[in-house]
Amino acid sequence: MINPIAYFLIFLKGSLFSSGGLSNLPSIHQDLIGRKWAVEAQFGESLAIGQISPGPNGLWVISLGYLSYGFLGAFLALIAITLPPFFVLLVSSAYTRIEHQHWVPGLMRGISLAVIGISITVFWTIISGSGTDWRAWLLCLGAFLIALTKKVSVPLILVLAGIAGYLIYR
Amino acid sequence: MHTVEQHPYPGRWKLFLIWMNIGLQSFGGGSSTTLLIQRTFIENYHWLTFEEYTYYWNLCQFPPGINLIALTILIGKKLGGITGTISALLGLLLPSALVTCLLAAVFKQVQQLNAVQAIIKGVIPATAGISLVTTLNFARTPFQLASKEGLSSICLNLVLIAFCTLAIIWLQAPAFLMIPCIAVLGIACFTRPLFRRKAESSQHD
Numbered sequence: 001m002i003n004p005i006a007y008f009l010i011f012l013k014g015s016l017f018s019s020g021g022l023s024n025l026p027s028i029h030q031d032l033i034g035r036k037w038a039v040e041a042q043f044g045e046s047l048a049i050g051q052i053s054p055g056p057n058g059l060w061v062i063s064l065g066y067l068s069y070g071f072l073g074a075f076l077a078l079i080a081i082t083l084p085p086f087f088v089l090l091v092s093s094a095y096t097r098i099e100h101q102h103w104v105p106g107l108m109r110g111i112s113l114a115v116i117g118i119s120i121t122v123f124w125t126i127i128s129g130s131g132t133d134w135r136a137w138l139l140c141l142g143a144f145l146i147a148l149t150k151k152v153s154v155p156l157i158l159v160l161a162g163i164a165g166y167l168i169y170r
Numbered sequence: 171m172h173t174v175e176q177h178p179y180p181g182r183w184k185l186f187l188i189w190m191n192i193g194l195q196s197f198g199g200g201s202s203t204t205l206l207i208q209r210t211f212i213e214n215y216h217w218l219t220f221e222e223y224t225y226y227w228n229l230c231q232f233p234p235g236i237n238l239i240a241l242t243i244l245i246g247k248k249l250g251g252i253t254g255t256i257s258a259l260l261g262l263l264l265p266s267a268l269v270t271c272l273l274a275a276v277f278k279q280v281q282q283l284n285a286v287q288a289i290i291k292g293v294i295p296a297t298a299g300i301s302l303v304t305t306l307n308f309a310r311t312p313f314q315l316a317s318k319e320g321l322s323s324i325c326l327n328l329v330l331i332a333f334c335t336l337a338i339i340w341l342q343a344p345a346f347l348m349i350p351c352i353a354v355l356g357i358a359c360f361t362r363p364l365f366r367r368k369a370e371s372s373q374h375d
Contacts, residue, residue: 074267111231119308136291144303161295
């Protein structure tokens, strides 16, 4: 049985200690899988749905919420990602004081490196999920190279990948 | 900071509609959203100067979570105080979240079909590939900075990234601790005068 408060806190914790829309994934993944409140496949599916749907990428947690816990899950996930950014109001009143401290650039560089590390973890979580064979790696490489050129929009790449998946795995 | 007010500040309802437009039009993640925000608030309505926007965006790097939501909060607050913030957030998030939720609901209905399984098996690795491009974009600025500071700085950056990644994947380190942990290591590693002096001298070149 899912406990709604604990469920909400898992999403809130993930977002409180994250930077950007996808970096809450490793934390939420560890907690939900650990409690068996979600299954591995739901993460890849949610990320895919999050990419297809409009709005910031971070909204992927809403489809994770829906798939693992219905409309209540989606709602709790939405609240959980909306609250942490409110810290920006504190930052904006304190920023002029810390802006020129000599340790601030180091802090920012540390955060941005952690974000890179975590986004590699996100990649690993998606690709090491169930049923990854050599064709999946090939699709991954293809999507990477096409996205790198910036000439094809992300939703179109996903549509192409969906067609490829249909032809390969049907 | 002074602003050129060419349009009067919008009411709650108009703010909601503007942000709803931005939310529903932004496909493919953050970069398209930021572009829409710049066009709307700076170029179309002149409610923000580019300097203000850049200043806000810098502030949004500090708070946890989705930067775009923090940016929405700041712009909403400037244009309409607390109610402005709330209507901006509702406009950005609610319609997009509803669409996301509906897509998930439709997916749940049809996910047992073989064709859907096959399509998803194609889409998921592509999502992974696209996320790698995002990673590269994140990496650009830190490594441009590091390459100005020399090889040792590049290595230090790589070590910190590898430490973060491997700690989570192999050691199952709690992911939520890694940002504060690497942030402190960042202060320790990059506040050294050695790197700063080199960086400054190469900027003057």
